Structures are given as C-alpha cells and as structure tokens.
Amino acid sequence: MKKKLSIRDIANHLNISKTTVSFILNGKAKEKRISDVLTEKVLKYIEEKDFKPNQLAKSLSTGKTMIIGLMVEKISDYFFAKVAYHLEELAYQNGYKIIYCSTENDTEKTKELIKLFHDRQVDGYIITPPVGIEDEIRELISENLPVVLFDRYLPALDTSYVGLDNFGGTYNAVKHLIKCNYKNIAFVELESDQTQMHDRQQGYLKAIEENKLEPIIKKISFQNTTAITVDELTGLLQKQPEIDAMFFATNYLAMSGIKAINQLNLKIPDNIAVIAFDDHDVFDIYNPSITAVAQPIDEMAKELINILLDKMESRTEIAAVKKVEVPARLILRNSTRNS
Amino acid sequence: MKKKLSIRDIANHLNISKTTVSFILNGKAKEKRISDVLTEKVLKYIEEKDFKPNQLAKSLSTGKTMIIGLMVEKISDYFFAKVAYHLEELAYQNGYKIIYCSTENDTEKTKELIKLFHDRQVDGYIITPPVGIEDEIRELISENLPVVLFDRYLPALDTSYVGLDNFGGTYNAVKHLIKCNYKNIAFVELESDQTQMHDRQQGYLKAIEENKLEPIIKKISFQNTTAITVDELTGLLQKQPEIDAMFFATNYLAMSGIKAINQLNLKIPDNIAVIAFDDHDVFDIYNPSITAVAQPIDEMAKELINILLDKMESRTEIAAVKKVEVPARLILRNSTRNS
DNA sequence: CTGAAAGCGCTTACAG
DNA sequence: CTGAAAGCGCTTACAG
Numbered sequence A, B: 001m002k003k004k005l006s007i008r009d010i011a012n013h014l015n016i017s018k019t020t021v022s023f024i025l026n027g028k029a030k031e032k033r034i035s036d037v038l039t040e041k042v043l044k045y046i047e048e049k050d051f052k053p054n055q056l057a058k059s060l061s062t063g064k065t066m067i068i069g070l071m072v073e074k075i076s077d078y079f080f081a082k083v084a085y086h087l088e089e090l091a092y093q094n095g096y097k098i099i100y101c102s103t104e105n106d107t108e109k110t111k112e113l114i115k116l117f118h119d120r121q122v123d124g125y126i127i128t129p130p131v132g133i134e135d136e137i138r139e140l141i142s143e144n145l146p147v148v149l150f151d152r153y154l155p156a157l158d159t160s161y162v163g164l165d166n167f168g169g170t171y172n173a174v175k176h177l178i179k180c181n182y183k184n185i186a187f188v189e190l191e192s193d194q195t196q197m198h199d200r201q202q203g204y205l206k207a208i209e210e211n212k213l214e215p216i217i218k219k220i221s222f223q224n225t226t227a228i229t230v231d232e233l234t235g236l237l238q239k240q241p242e243i244d245a246m247f248f249a250t251n252y253l254a255m256s257g258i259k260a261i262n263q264l265n266l267k268i269p270d271n272i273a274v275i276a277f278d279d280h281d282v283f284d285i286y287n288p289s290i291t292a293v294a295q296p297i298d299e300m301a302k303e304l305i306n307i308l309l310d311k312m313e314s315r316t317e318i319a320a321v322k323k324v325e326v327p328a329r330l331i332l333r334n335s336t337r338n339s
Numbered sequence C, D: 001c002t003g004a005a006a007g008c009g010c011t012t013a014c015a016g
Helices: A007-014 A018-025 A036-049 A055-062 A078-093 A107-119 A134-142 A166-179 A195-210 A226-239 A251-263 A281-285 A297-312 B007-014 B018-025 B036-049 B055-062 B078-093 B107-119 B134-142 B166-179 B195-210 B226-239 B251-263 B281-285 B297-312
Strands: A067-072 A097-102 A124-127 A147-150 A161-164 A185-190 A216-220 A245-248 A273-277 A291-294 A323-326 A329-331 B067-072 B097-102 B124-127 B147-150 B160-164 B185-190 B216-220 B245-248 B273-277 B291-294 B323-326 B329-331
Touching (some): A007 A018, A007 A036, A067 A078, A097 B078, A097 B097, A107 A134, A147 A297, A161 A166, A161 A297, A166 A245, A166 A291, A185 A226, A226 A251, A281 B251, A297 A323, B018 B036, B107 B124, B134 B147, B185 B195, B216 B226
Parallel strands (some): A124 A147, A273 A291, B185 B216
16 A cells, blocks of 8 residues: 655655645746756656645645536436536536536425535536525525526526527427427426426417417426326327327426327327427437437537636636526427428 | 634634534544533534534545545446436435546546546545456555446456346346247347456357357447447348347347337337347337346445445455345336247 | 644745 | 745644
8 A cells, every 4th residue: 555645745855845846736837936957857756656636635725626516407317417428528628527416306405415515615516406496596606606507597596597498499399390280289398387397388388379279288297107197198198189299398208208199009290299308319219200309418518617617717707697598409300290 | 705614713712622623523522521511502503603514624634535436337328327326325325425427438538537536535436447447446456445346347356346147137038038939039239348248148148059049149339320330230130031039238229229120110029029138218118118137226236335335434354355246137028029 | 521732735925 | 946834624642
C-alpha cells in the first residue's frame, strides 16, 4: 500500500515552499513569476510521481467542488438517461463532474435529495422539479447557488429554465393527424399538475378547437401499474369505438396504449393511428414503427450546461433568469397514415 | 444570503469546546460521558439552527467520503439503470451515496474514470469491467480499496464478483426451445471477449450438442448501427431459411432481430421463435410478447452492496474474494410455442 | 465529564 | 521571484 503524496512532501523533497508548488500546480507559475527552471523541475517531479492533489482539501479551501447535481424524475427513463449522458459529456469538457439521482416525482424525496446535494456542496443544480418544491428552490437561489430547472417549470417561481415547446410540439402533431383525415382524436395524458403535461394538453385542445372537432381526453393516474393502464385504455376504446387516432402524452403511455390496441385486435394505422410524445428507440423497431414527437436531447443538454456554467463561473448573475424553449421534432413513421 | 454555521460557531455560542460539539454530533456523547443536560442543549440548538456539518471537512479529516463509485457499461441501458436504481436505494439505507458513470465498454475511458473516482476518493468501487483493465483494478486493490466486479469478470484476476449464471440461463432456455420442438436454433451474439458473452455461448453450445443439433452462431460487431445489424440478420435468415428459432444474447440484439423478422414477413412464433437474454419492459408490451431470460436485478444489487459494505466497514478483509453467481429466470411469453 | 491543540491537504493574502 | 503563516471545518489522541 503506497503512501499518498501530498503537496508538502513535494515541497520538502525539492526544498521549496508549499505555496510555490501550489501555484505551479494551478497554472499560476507565469502570473506569480516563478522561474521557468523551477516550474519545469516541479512539473517533472509531479509527473514522475504521478501526483494527484487531494480534491477534498482543495474544495474545502476554495469552497468549490466542481460538481453539478442533476436531479431527474427517473434516471432509468430513456429520455432522462440520454440527457444525463449528454450533460455528463459537456460537463466533463468543462472540468465538472455530474452526480445524478432520481426524484421519482416525489416531493418529499426531492427535498431530501436537495438537502443531500446541498450537504455535498455541489456547485450547481439542474432539477426537474416535482410540484410543491418551490420553497426549497427559492432557498437555494437565496443562498446564491446556481439553479436551472429542466423539462418542466414552476409557474410561481421566476427561475432559469430549459424545456421543450410542449405546446407547439403537440399542436403540430395533432394538426398532422387532422390533415391525414383522422377525426376522432383521443388525447391520453398523465394526471399531473406539471407544466409540461398541461402545455401538451393545451396544444391538443387548440388544434382540436381550430378544426371544430370534439376533444376526447383520458387521464391516467401516475400510480397505475401498466396492467391497469392497459385495462383503462381498452375500456376507453370499447366505449368510444369512433376513436380513430390516439395521441399519447408520454412514451410509456403509448406502449400501454399499443398493448390495449393489440388486445382489441385493432390494426395500426388502418383502424387507429398512434402518436407518442417523446421518442424512444424501440419505436423505430416496433411493427409498425411509431410516429413520435421527439425532444432534441443534445440541444437541450447544451442549453442547460451553458446557462449553468455562465452562473457558476459568474459570467452572469447567479440569480439572472434565462428561459429557453427548444422546438419539438415530429418524426413520421408508420403508425399514422401519412397523407 | 445566510452565513453558514460551523461547529466552532456553535461551540462559541454555547461556551463549550468544538470537541464536545463534535462528539455529540457523532453520537459519541454516551461513550465520552458527556452530561445528558449538555447533550440535550447542544442537540436542541443544532436542531433549531438546522445545522449541517460540512462533509468535505469531515471527509478530509476522517479519510472517508461515504461515496460508492459505480461504473457500468451504459447507464441508459435498461438493465444497468435498474441495477443502479436498486443500488442507490440500498447504499442510501447504509448512509452511503452512489455516483455513477458509463464506461461505454471503452478501456481508455474506463481508465480515465477510475482515475476520476480515485481523485474524488470514493470509498468503494462497483465496476463492470471492459477487457484490458486488469492493471488498474489490481492497482486499486493494492491500495487497499474495496472493489467488486459486476456482470462480467476478468479471468486473469481473482477478485470479488457478482454476476448471473449466464451459462445455466442460456442452457436452460435453449433446452426449452428444443423441448418445444425447434430444430434449427440460431445464436446471435455480440463480438466480444467478455466473459458473460462467452458463458452464454457455451451454454448454447452445450444444449445444442447434447441434443445432436447443428449450431448456428452469428456474431454482430459492437460498433454496428441498428440498421446494419438488422441488415445482417435479414441476410442470415435469407441464407439459412431453415432457421426456426433465434436466441439473442442481449435484449438490443433481439430488438434488431425482431425488426429483421418483420421485414421478411415471418411470423413469431409460428415461423420462427424468439428468446432474448436480459428482460426489458417493452418485451411484455410487444406483440407478440417476447420470451426472455431475466436477471434477478434486486438480488444482484443486494449481493453487490453486501460484499462491498463488508469490505468498506472492514468486516472482511478488503482483498478477500467472494464470488456470487445468481440463477437466471426464464420468463415464458408468446414469442415461443410453449409445449 | 470536558477542552486545548494538532492534523487532514490544500489556497492565498501578505510581506519581502 | 519566493515563502511563512493563517485559514477552510472538521476529528481525535491526549491530558486533566
């Protein structure tokens, strides 16, 4: 078991002070006008011994951890996993590490997690907030900590935010269905107070109203098992056989819906069309492949990191509010008759 | 912006020493025989001020970070995401936090990540190793750091390990196909030197040989896009139309395979049976639903944490080797004729 | 029962 | 150009 080297060991060995070593280590050799010869010598020794400064000590002393805390609804979800992946990449390029965790959309759990991140002293927060978390977010901001909300916002709170144009994305997709001559378009959504759900619903309603069609809205409880959701959707289709298209507000709802459609032996897209909000890699593989409203994940990740970095590196006010809504992309596949 | 409280502020305010506050904070009041009255008073003040000790300072001083580093092949994969989720839960119950990252099966990237975790001074490592990482793992162990390998092992290295009984799981699944009267069973696997792939192949071969059938093995490159894989599998099925069952060594291969089967208008399970290694929640929703060899994820997570905790809390030697292989579960669905 | 003091490994304002 | 010293916020061996 090797003894860990410290900055003082190096200083002692080379007969110089810790200060000098520290300056060289942090690239301040020029600025502090330390001689090239000395700098060379120290760097060489460090290289040779493969010295790694203790990050804990560094953080304690600088007050920065170089860690970004990412809290998403569920890290195992396709969408969030992808976003996390991109964020990790971008953060890393800027010298930051990401630690992530799942809120499960549970307000209490999220409060716990914010505390945890706070204890670990992360330098910045990216959060997909459940409802009821306003006070905790406000508290973070009042402590001058950089926060960016993501995926959904908190209407009561004026904070930086990156999300999709949920309204426009849904509006365009439903208009596409209408153009393809579908008349009875059901909208299946999660029972939820969150803005992203609400905005999708509004987009649907606008398209329906503009075309003088009848809205058919089905709300599914967040706590449902897949089996129960499938049952409820089977029920809906039996009760309202005139439905000839279904718009699902999430990809998992779409999967349950497809199962219900299969159970009733309806054919996609002949008897019924399907569009899912949020793309998923299995949609391309499914038979028939499923038309989806996709979120430009890499673009969102880039916006998130940029806003956060600007705050963390004090290029903007920590409390400055910047909101970005990126446009959705409609990916046409075979679950809709495409006119 | 509120001033952060420190242990010294508390000590000053109550006119006692930092030592006493620290002891009380760490539940050592009894052990150090600090009076109940004082303990009460300190606890009350801490509660009231919502004081949180600085973890960085604590870690620097104790040398423990209470963080476990988890490195999986790809955190966005269904299987790994689920495992991570369970591990997080279990770690949390024991006062540990998990930080995770993806190796992408890239040896160089993995070396980087091990360095990163090492710099962050995680207390323990759970790693799904790519090949060629033996030296780095050996180095960790020689520094007396707890390491458990997961999902696949490194034959050249005698380390603690938790994984599936890949051999038995595949063997039983293929035997099931044979029992259901399938005769020309193809095995589709990833080109890979990893033990889990190798063991699955061996399980397949054993079942085939025992029943005097002809093996048909197709290897798919790890770098393939989905489209290329689909093409290759379509080619295979056209060249060898006698194939009446396909066993896929991973769930993503199965999805590509199903797409190939659909493109050729073959019917599952009448023309061709499908079994996937590694369950996926869409398999249950797919039409027809897909028979799969499932890994008992929660059980694996439990074993991992137990082995790691035993090492981290020095209940066993850090270098002690414990290997666990958990049995696979065959989940029969409708992609196989079930006799 | 309780406290003064050294130490964990860094950074940085200050002095020369 | 370079260093001595204080400080970040904890823990803990030692002394009484």
